[in-house]
Amino acid sequence: MSHPSIDSELLRSFVAIADHGSFTRAANIVNRTQSAVSMQMKRLEEDVLKRPLFEREGRGVQLTAEGQLLLGYARRILKLQGEVFTSLRQPHMVGAVRIGTPDDYVMRFLPGILARFSQAYPLVQVEVHCEPSYQLLQRQDLDLSIVTRQPGDEIGQLLRQERFVWAQARGQDLYERNPLPLAMFSAGCFCRAWACNALDASERPYRIAYSSPSLSALMAVVSAGLAITAQLESIITPDLEILGNRHGLPELPATSIVLVRNPASQSPVTETLAEQIVEGFRL
Structure with a gap:
């Protein structure tokens, strides 16, 4: 039994929508107009897969269960396609x-x-x-x-865009300290400025207890339970816990x-x- 093929451009647009939660932002990523991306998704849903892939929520969209299933396959297909082209077109690059x-x-x-x-x-x-x-x-x-x-x-x-979050070693209560001990990158890093500005705005006393240009050094200090840090969510290791408003810490911007x-x-x-x-x- 033959199945209809799925154009890789449809999958690329689909993944962009899933990653950014918006047809408008996805259109910018794939260099198409919003109407063109909307037509692509209509074709993918109605003509190719005959399944609803999105649930509209105001100006944003969420994936349906079918959409979540397709997302995993789409990423793998695009990854393999990229590897095929890069490997075969220029196999002897130096x-x-x-x-x-x-x-x-x-x-x-x-x-x-x-x-x-x-x-x-x-x-x-x-x-x-x-x-x-x-x-x-x-x-x-x-x-x-x-x-x-x-x-x-x-x-x-x-x-990609990510949340910037507070974190401490699991089982610690450093967020209750006054002033709050921080482990942050050296002066000049705007992520450090974001954290300090947020604490200043919330009138939360703090001190830079540890400062280093090395992430591994900072994470070692935090894992030892000596200070709290503010880092990208994706680099928070399992031995740390993310802190937030319920711990009396201000919300941080996305990066x-x-x-x-x-x-x-x-x-x-x-x-x-x-x-x-x-x-x-x-x-």
Whole structure:
């Protein structure tokens, strides 16, 4: 029994809607008009799958049970398709590429991305530089930079948006301390400024008990129960618990993770790695 095929562009638009919760934002991601994306989804729901994939909620949308099922398949199909094209079109690429990233993302995202890239292109040398976002944006010698930006102040290509959250070691009550002991990145990091500004606005006393440019150092301090930190939700490890309003802590803004390409150093090697970074942050 034959089945109708699903156009990869339909799946790409579908995944963008699922990731961003809006037809409008998804249209910007896939470089189409909102009406074009709406027509794509109508075709996918009514003509191809004959199943409802979305539940409309005001200006946003949520996936139905069928939509959630399709999302897993869609991600796998697009990932495999990307690997096929990158592996077969340029199987013998050589050269070097320099990436800049805060070490927030080195532990969480880069291992899988670099492992897949190395397997497909073993002759390409990848050089990784770990620095805070504000320092990376000042450098001119990097091919690709993964940086954190405030929503509305994005540059380059949006990789994902995440909550910025408070966290402490499980079983601790550090949020009851006065002043609140914090473990934060060194001065100059706008994430540190966000946390301090939020505490100032809520008139919550605090002190910077530990400061370091190294995420692993900060997380070691927090895991030891010595201080509270504020970090991206995706890098909070299982031994930590997320804190919030019920603990008397102010809500923090969301952050945007973006990929910045250096226009002076673009090449097939650089662009191929950029594509894999984009895909890796969506997984």
